Every structure is written in structure tokens, then in C-alpha cells.
Amino acid sequence: MKVVLLKKLKKENIAKIAGLASITKGYDADVALVEDRIDVGKYRNLKWIHTSFVGVDVLLTDGIKKSGVIVTNSRGMKTPVPEHAMALVLAFERKLRDAFASQQNRDWNRITGGELAGKTVFVLGLGAIGLEIARLCKAFGCRVIGINNEPVKSKYVDNAALPGKLHGMLPQADYVVACLPLTDETRRLMGAKEFSAMKKSAVLVNVGRGPVVDEHALVAALRKGRIAGACLDVFESEPLKKSSLLWKMKNVIITAHCASRTPHYEDRMVEIFCRNLEAFKKGKKLINVVDKKRGY
Incomplete structure (x- = not known):
């Protein structure tokens, strides 16, 4: 399984993900970790997108809504x-x-x-x-x-x-x-x-x-x-x-859209992503799956 990281991460968090899947910089990814929009048309093998945020209004383009790609978010980091x-x-x-x-x-x-x-x-x-x-x-x-x-x-x-x-x-x-x-x-x-x-x-x-x-x-x-x-x-x-x-x-x-920003935010987000990555590899149910029609 190949993962493309479209978000800058700390070395230790990249290592955690690399321990579960191959990291690619190309368009052959099965999974994408993003923080913004992604052109799904370029990723022909893409099956699942995880966003580092909770809100998905920016991510959910018409292309993603119409595709069969699963979308998950990072809700649950509530503190x-x-x-x-x-x-x-x-x-x-x-x-x-x-x-x-x-x-x-x-x-x-x-x-x-x-x-x-x-x-x-x-x-x-x-x-x-x-x-x-x-x-x-x-x-x-x-x-x-x-x-x-x-x-x-x-x-x-x-x-x-x-x-x-x-x-x-x-x-x-x-x-x-x-x-x-x-x-x-x-x-x-x-x-x-x-x-x-x-x-x-x-x-x-x-x-x-x-x-x-x-x-x-x-x-x-x-x-x-x-x-x-x-x-x-x-x-x-x-x-x-x-x-x-x-x-x-x-x-x-x-305040400047910083309610979620702490030194621990990325670590918690990566924990959620890795938990889902393990489930995805085993064909099990993912957490935080977004209803693309409802928008959350």
C-alpha cells in the first residue's frame, strides 16, 4: 500500500506512517494524507483521503463527492x-x-x-x-x-x-x-x-x-x-x-483560527491516521468516515 503525504510532518511521525505503508511522492498512491484540496483526477489508484482537520468543506470538491474515494477527518482530538x-x-x-x-x-x-x-x-x-x-x-x-x-x-x-x-x-x-x-x-x-x-x-x-x-x-x-x-x-x-x-x-x-493549535495536535492527528491505516490494510471499518453528501 502506498501513501502520499500532502502535509508537512515531523520526522518521527513520518517514520510511524512509514512503518505501516510505503510513502510515495508520485501519483500512484492508494491513500492520501492532506490538509487542503487534492486533485483526485491525478491519483488513479486513490481509495481513501484523510484530512488533518475536522472541517471538510474545503476538501469536498465535486470531484471527490462524485468519486468512490473514502474521506475521513481528524475529529476526536477534542481537548x-x-x-x-x-x-x-x-x-x-x-x-x-x-x-x-x-x-x-x-x-x-x-x-x-x-x-x-x-x-x-x-x-x-x-x-x-x-x-x-x-x-x-x-x-x-x-x-x-x-x-x-x-x-x-x-x-x-x-x-x-x-x-x-x-x-x-x-x-x-x-x-x-x-x-x-x-x-x-x-x-x-x-x-x-x-x-x-x-x-x-x-x-x-x-x-x-x-x-x-x-x-x-x-x-x-x-x-x-x-x-x-x-x-x-x-x-x-x-x-x-x-x-x-x-x-x-x-x-x-x-483569535486567528488557532483554537485547535497546540504542540500535540499533529501527534494526535497522526495517531488517528495510523489507527485507520492499520484498519484499512486489514479491510476493517475506519473511524471518522465523512458523509460526503451531508458534508461532515
């Missing part, structure tokens, strides 16, 4: 993204942005922050990441509600519903945390109508996919005070343009 989501929520609630500004000015400003305990957090997407966010929120004493495409039962979620209940649940939320994949159904799911349904004191957090949020509608909602703020790790277009009004908004916290 960094939920922690980052909580860092954003806590930074906003405790006004750490203001505290940092005071530090820069050497200003002894005893800021009064809020309390997360007792707040309602609305998680959009109750997959592995969403459920871990729910667990962490529960540890802080929050009420957790959420939506998901399929029914979910969890001791960390007080009320889980299908997406059709979105508008009825938005007015309950103090924080709306989006961790959804990007599909035709989720694209611009959060727009002007949704922001109008939220409390004026509510905050949007997005650690999923940028285009899930209508950025122009978000900017308008923030400028007009329809919602209290936003904490954003992902954007409709990346990198975020320097001309974006979001950069200078005092009620916005921005």
Missing part, C-alpha cells in the same frame, strides 16, 4: 477547541480585554467582571467538541442547552433539540457557542434574524466554521447594540482583512 472556547467565554465574562489594556497603560484599574455561574450557554452542534464544551460549562455552574442534527442525550446538556428549535431557544442564551461544520444548512445560520432574537446582553462565540455566521449582519448587530459582544476564532474569509471593522470593536475578542 484544545473546547478549552479555547471556554478561554474566550471567560475572557469576555471577566473583562480580561479591559484588564490587558489597563496593564499596557500601567493603570491600576480594579475592573468588575461578571460571573459565569448561573448563565445559560447555548451550544450549536453537540458533537464531540460541543459536548465537551457542555461538560466544561457545567463545571462552571452553567445551564446548558443545545441543538444538533440528531437527538442527543447527555448529563451535561439540560435541553437538547433539533435545529428547527433554534429561534425559540436563542432568547434564553447568555452565550451562544457555535461549533458546527459548514454545510448548505449551516452556512450563515447566524444572521440578522438570529441576532435580533438574542438577548441584548448575549455574546456570540464561534470556534467552528467562519461562514456559519453572516459577518456583515454580525457587525451591524454589534454596532447597533443588538448583542453585547462576540468572541471569534474563525471568519468568513481568512485571514481576516485588515479593513474589517471587527478588529477595533471593543466588544469583540479575536
Whole structure:
């Protein structure tokens, strides 16, 4: 079996993969490890693509969707993204942005922050990441509600519903945390109508996919005070343009699509890939298989 590595990896991780399959630089690969798009037409023997990311919206071209090639992703490495989501929520609630500004000015400003305990957090997407966010929120004493495409039962979620209940649940939320994949159904799911349904004191957090949020509608909602703020790790277009009004908004916290980035990310991704590689060689079922029609 031949594997083509279309992602730069550490030597030790390349060695792990080489211990399970032959690594090729040509177009004769049976398996491809990627982080971006791949022209499947060039790889005539290709049977399986693994992406180093969780989101597959960029990868799923028409060519891949129509092909018989299996696609798997790297979901399951849930620790960094939920922690980052909580860092954003806590930074906003405790006004750490203001505290940092005071530090820069050497200003002894005893800021009064809020309390997360007792707040309602609305998680959009109750997959592995969403459920871990729910667990962490529960540890802080929050009420957790959420939506998901399929029914979910969890001791960390007080009320889980299908997406059709979105508008009825938005007015309950103090924080709306989006961790959804990007599909035709989720694209611009959060727009002007949704922001109008939220409390004026509510905050949007997005650690999923940028285009899930209508950025122009978000900017308008923030400028007009329809919602209290936003904490954003992902954007409709990346990198975020320097001309974006979001950069200078005092009620916005921005991180540069780095929620999943830790020194351990590559190692965990390669572990998932190698586990699947062993299964693939034996003709066994793979984990993290993407439904190409649904887009996740």
C-alpha cells in the first residue's frame, strides 16, 4: 500500500506512517494524507483521503463527492477547541480585554467582571467538541442547552433539540457557542434574524466554521447594540482583512483560527491516521468516515 503525504510532518511521525505503508511522492498512491484540496483526477489508484482537520468543506470538491474515494477527518482530538472556547467565554465574562489594556497603560484599574455561574450557554452542534464544551460549562455552574442534527442525550446538556428549535431557544442564551461544520444548512445560520432574537446582553462565540455566521449582519448587530459582544476564532474569509471593522470593536475578542493549535495536535492527528491505516490494510471499518453528501 502506498501513501502520499500532502502535509508537512515531523520526522518521527513520518517514520510511524512509514512503518505501516510505503510513502510515495508520485501519483500512484492508494491513500492520501492532506490538509487542503487534492486533485483526485491525478491519483488513479486513490481509495481513501484523510484530512488533518475536522472541517471538510474545503476538501469536498465535486470531484471527490462524485468519486468512490473514502474521506475521513481528524475529529476526536477534542481537548484544545473546547478549552479555547471556554478561554474566550471567560475572557469576555471577566473583562480580561479591559484588564490587558489597563496593564499596557500601567493603570491600576480594579475592573468588575461578571460571573459565569448561573448563565445559560447555548451550544450549536453537540458533537464531540460541543459536548465537551457542555461538560466544561457545567463545571462552571452553567445551564446548558443545545441543538444538533440528531437527538442527543447527555448529563451535561439540560435541553437538547433539533435545529428547527433554534429561534425559540436563542432568547434564553447568555452565550451562544457555535461549533458546527459548514454545510448548505449551516452556512450563515447566524444572521440578522438570529441576532435580533438574542438577548441584548448575549455574546456570540464561534470556534467552528467562519461562514456559519453572516459577518456583515454580525457587525451591524454589534454596532447597533443588538448583542453585547462576540468572541471569534474563525471568519468568513481568512485571514481576516485588515479593513474589517471587527478588529477595533471593543466588544469583540479575536483569535486567528488557532483554537485547535497546540504542540500535540499533529501527534494526535497522526495517531488517528495510523489507527485507520492499520484498519484499512486489514479491510476493517475506519473511524471518522465523512458523509460526503451531508458534508461532515
